[in-house]
Amino acid sequence: MQVVKNAKRNILFGFLNRVVLLIIPFIERTVIQIILGSQYLGLDSLFNSILQVLNLAELGFSSAMIYNMYKPAAEGNVLKINSLLNYYKKVYRKIGLSIIVIGLLLIPFLPFFIKGSHPNDVNITYIYLVYLINTALSYFLFAYQNSVAIVHQRDDIRSVVNSGVKIGLALVQIILISFTKNYYYFVAIMPIFTVINNLWLAWRVKKLFPQYKAQGQMALEDRISIRKLVAGTFIQQACSVTRNSLDSICISSFLGLSLTAIYNNYYMIINGVTTFVAIFTASLIGGVGNHVATRSINQNFAEMKKMDFVYLWIGGWCTICLLCLYQPFMELWMGNEMLLPFSDVILFCIYFYILKLGDVKSMYNSANGLWWEHRFRSICETILNLVLNISLGYLFGVHGIIIATIISLLICNYVWSTSILFKHYFCDIPIKEYYLYQGKHVVITLASAIITYSMCLLMPTDNIFIEMIYRITICFVIPNISFGLFYRNSELFGLVKKILIQK
Incomplete structure (x- = not known):
């Protein structure tokens, strides 16, 4: 019962957090565009992109640490978790220093x-220095x-x-930029709220789980295990x-x-x-x-x-x-001045x-632990994307640039990734069967x-609000009717419809 209760709580607050993380950037970008202009939006996008690349130092490590904590947490082995946390803390400090050094070298x-x-x-x-800090x-x-909360199903x-911190930061930033029209204030406030976020989270975790402290030495075999997991997950996550x-x-x-903006x-x-x-895939990966x-x-x-049938209906x-x-x-x-051509809209779609197309398949790659088998594919996708981008x-x-990303996705993330899954897991099933039903x-x-x-x-109008309402209505009705008509004789449609009715 406790597992179900925690899962429901995590889903609820996780969903609300996703809503906040989706809406807040819209509001912030709108305010920056209105008060300061598109070049400031471009600066924000550029520096976030540069530092996201630098953040690759952390990718894979936290996942490996959390994976190694599940068993001792279930067994109540506090000493082992404490030694893992101590190792985690030391590595995180090294990561922070490496980000600072590499970031300074880029100036x-x-x-x-x-x-x-x-x-x-x-x-x-x-x-840039404020973003780096x-x-x-x-x-x-x-x-x-944060890992303690996740391991104990308290990601809520x-x-x-x-x-809470994201909303507070956005409110303060909007007030500052509205009254001062100064981008320095908008940026300078970010590190303060990062400190608040980390201290608040640490206080909540410490209050709920006071038995855990970052102390003790981790066994050599655990360090080797973590390094192996990191090597596989790092490369794949770095690519995406x-x-x-x-x-x-x-x-x-x-x-x-x-x-850029x-x-x-x-x-x-x-x-x-x-x-x-992604809520769909996140809810199914455990199963x-x-x-x-x-x-x-x-x-x-x-x-x-x-699952592909349902997911591609939603994705389509x-x-x-x-x-x-x-x-x-x-x-x-x-506004009109911030529009890309419709040809770019088609490319984004x-x-x-x-x-x-590849999301459900990726769940099976992860469930089979095929991260190491994907290492060359992920590296090649990143290199191909960069070369084609340039x-x-x-x-x-x-x-x-959009075409470059599409080509690298199609060749490496879809075709190559599919071949790895069918080579190492679905080895008795012809790969063409997968391509045929996905092609349909x-x-x-x-x-x-x-x-x-x-x-x-069919409804040309100069009123953008009326056009938007009309198009939303059409988009809710016509695609789903079309899918229903196209799939009505499909065996999968009958099976999924039966499952949904039962649920």
Whole structure:
């Protein structure tokens, strides 16, 4: 009962935290755009992208630490958890120092990351240093305590603290920038709230779990185990995290801060939709891991097809909504001067849909622990994305950079990743069977998108609010009717419909 209670609490507060993390950036970017302009938005996007790449030092380590804590936590082995926390603390300090050192070494190269002009009233080095301090600071202030809450199914603590601090920071930043119109104040307040976030979280964890203290020495075999896990997860997570960061850095370097801001406005929509769709996969990953351990390969492949059917229905519907609603929403939010061409909207939709095609498959890669097998694929995807970003971005601008990401996703993240899964797990099942049923989903989604978008064009109007309401209505109704008609004779449609009715 306690596990179920904790899970429900985590889901509730996790969902609320996702809503906060989705809405707050919209409000902040709107205020910056109205008061200061697009170049300031571009600076924010650029520095966040650079420091997100530097943050790769942490990727994989926290996941490995948490994984190693589950067993001693279940056994009540406080001494072992304390030694793990002590090791965790020491490594985090080294990570923080490495971020500071590498970040400082990048300062002479900052002008190369900005094409054309930047705001005259700010010193980009000073602003960058504040971002750098803000990123590194948390590694020195009890960040390791978060793992205790996660291991004991109390991730709701992090969600509540994170949401509260994010809302408080946004309110203070908006008030400061509204009254002073000074970007320095907007940035300078960030490290203060990072300190508040970490101290508040540490206090809550300490209050609930006073038995845990960062002390003692960890056994050599545990350190070896963690290093092996880190090596596999680091490379794979580094690839996904740097994907948009490299895009933003290349856009800023080739095209300037204003286009970087516009690109990231569009990307933030995709990221927001992805965040909510990810609730589906997050809720199923535990069950997938259990079934991989207890069921046959054929049973799991059949189950994967069912999940893919539901997920690609959701993903296809979201893609169609993006296609039809992107431009009117961006016009309402940022105005005509901050719009990309409709051709870029189509490319963003392809980008999003290719990501969704592989999400369910990725759960089976993770459930089978195939991180190490993916190491070369992840490295090649990052290199290919960077090379294509530079070449195509230089030739074709924003179009080229989005196309570069689509190509690297399709070749490495979809085709290569699929071949690894079928080579190491679904080895008795022909890979063409997977491609055939996914190809059917692609064709049906494309047909539904053409139908829906054509109907959206039937009501031309100069009133953007009326157009938005009309398009939202069309997007709720037409794609789902289209999917229902296309799939009505499908065996999977009958099975999923029966399961949903029973639930």
